[in-house]
Amino acid sequence: MxxxxxxxxxxxxxxxxxxxxxxxxxxxxxxxxxxxxxxxxxxxxxxxxxxxxxxxxxxxxxxxxxxxxxxxxxxxxxxxxxxxxxxxxxxxxxxxxxxxxxxxxxxxxxxxxxxxxxLLSGEYDERDALVTVRAEAGGVDAADFAEMLMRMYLRWAERHGYPTEVYDTSYAEEAGIKSATFKVSAPYAYGTLSVEQGTHRLVRISPFDNQGRRQTSFAGVEVAPVVESTDHVEIDEKDLRVDVYRSSGPGGQGVNTTDSAVRLTHLPTGIVVSCQNERSQLQNKASAMAVLAAKLLARRREEEQALLDSLKDSGSSWGNQMRSYVLHPYQMVKDLRTNHETSQTTQVLDGFIDGFLDAGIRWRKQSDAA
Structure with missing residues (x-):
């Protein structure tokens, strides 16, 4: 040797x-x-x-x-x-x-x-994760990008053998999705995926532009821990507006002949969640309540963190633009916080994101220690 x-x-x-x-x-x-x-x-x-x-x-x-x-x-x-x-x-x-x-x-x-x-030693890091992907600025390209990100995370979970459950998908009219919420069940799913929270940017030649121009579009990713009974997240029914409607698929086509989909609006915070993956209205409401509880818990954590940040006189970077996916004029995916990058854009969008996740977790630990 x-x-x-x-x-x-x-x-x-x-x-x-x-x-x-x-x-x-x-x-x-x-x-x-x-x-x-x-x-x-x-x-x-x-x-x-x-x-x-x-x-x-x-x-x-x-x-x-x-x-x-x-x-x-x-x-x-x-x-x-x-x-x-x-x-x-x-x-x-x-x-x-x-x-x-x-x-x-x-x-x-x-x-x-x-x-x-x-390094995943946070209070909720061990839990399952609720991931919401939303189209932001960029029109139909943004909706298409949001669907690409959703597929990326679902493929990542599939490669690792982690079960997933899609609670709700709101399809855009022309292509892609307006938003989607799904659960990833795995040890430390929340701690791992929470570093994905923020704004993702895509630069490419738009497949929806007749003139073949370059388009920049954005999608937002939100990650919350699944709530357990010990969290004491109480939701008063009087604070809820409950709407029922018919489930729909791509292009607005009806998937269900009954009004089984449920939309909950939490009036004090304005948080809106919906679920349409089950046949039963009662089951959809139960799933929507679980998603709402997770979002309320995440909001509570953000408020606590904001207070800590103000006491430390340092701002949080969560919610800022955190990763760029450039498909034209060159191929590059780069995390703007960690500087981790790769030219293997197809692999990344197919769920090979472990390098970005690891770099994000290390970056967060260093930031917390600073």
């Missing part, structure tokens, strides 16, 4: 040590053991809500523990693999060294990704 490789292995070991320290590996092992006993209790499902929370906590924490232990085991095996390569000769040595180098690169990527996870 050469000196450069030995140094890289030491750096990998140091990174993994810091990750294990940050997540308190021994404490996590105790937690998993305690939760395992609790979920094995015969009367667990007497209280469904508590049972769901316990089993979810156990599943997530057990997955974290297994992931950490797997990384440590891979690092130990990697050292052995390099030793075997050093002790071998000829083509065997070459093959073993190539295998070890490949595993080293793979392990570095996985350790870096796990390190990012340890």
């Amino acid at each position: 050469d000196d450069t490789t030995a140094t890289e292995l030491k750096d990998l070991a140091a990174s993994l040590d810091s990750v294990e320290a940050a997540m308190d590996l021994e404490g996590l092992r105790r937690e998993v053991a305690e939760l395992e006993q609790q979920v094995a209790a015969p009367d667990l499902w007497d209280d469904v809500e508590t049972a769901q929370k316990l089993t979810s906590d156990f599943t997530h924490k057990q997955a974290d523990l297994r992931r950490a232990e797997s990384l440590r085991s891979r690092l130990d095996d990697l050292g052995t693999l390099y030793e075997m390569a050093d002790e071998s000769e000829g083509s065997d040595a070459t093959e073993l060294r190539a295998e070890a180098d490949g595993e080293r690169e793979s392990l570095k990527t996985d350790v870096d990704a796990f390190e990012v996870r340890t």
Whole structure:
């Protein structure tokens, strides 16, 4: 093993040590053991809500523990693999060294990704995420861009095996969407996707312009944590205006023959949410109430953060333009906060956004520490 490789292995070991320290590996092992006993209790499902929370906590924490232990085991095996390569000769040595180098690169990527996870320590970071995408300035191009972003996030979730549920889609007349709200269910979905909040900008030759001119359009992304019973977000029915209407699809065509879609307007704040994914009006109202509660919780957090920012005499950058997608005259996606960029625009719009998410999480942690 050469000196450069030995140094890289030491750096990998140091990174993994810091990750294990940050997540308190021994404490996590105790937690998993305690939760395992609790979920094995015969009367667990007497209280469904508590049972769901316990089993979810156990599943997530057990997955974290297994992931950490797997990384440590891979690092130990990697050292052995390099030793075997050093002790071998000829083509065997070459093959073993190539295998070890490949595993080293793979392990570095996985350790870096796990390190990012340890930075998600916010109050709601572990929760599922409610994502809303809206078309902003730019007319039909903006509506088309909003639909592109929605697809990007749904493809990202699909690639990771995360379940999604679309609550509402408001289609634009010519193409694309006016807005859409969907849930991503995964450990740390909110903490991960919350760095996507803000204004996204698209520059391209408009497919809707007969003269083939370059068009700049904008779409907004809003991310909220899914509300749990412990959050105490109370909604008074007297503060709500409830409208029912017929679900519609692209181009305004009717999808449902009954008025099952529900729109809720929260009168004190002006927040409007709607849901049309279920056949039943009651189910749609329940889903819309869950979305409204999440938005109210997010607003409460924003107000608390705004107060903290004012006390620190520093403004928040949330809601500002945060990423540009340039498809003409060159190909580039660039995050304006982190400077993370790539020329692989097609891949990004197909859901390969982990590099942007990781950079955003690191940027936010540094900003919070500043």
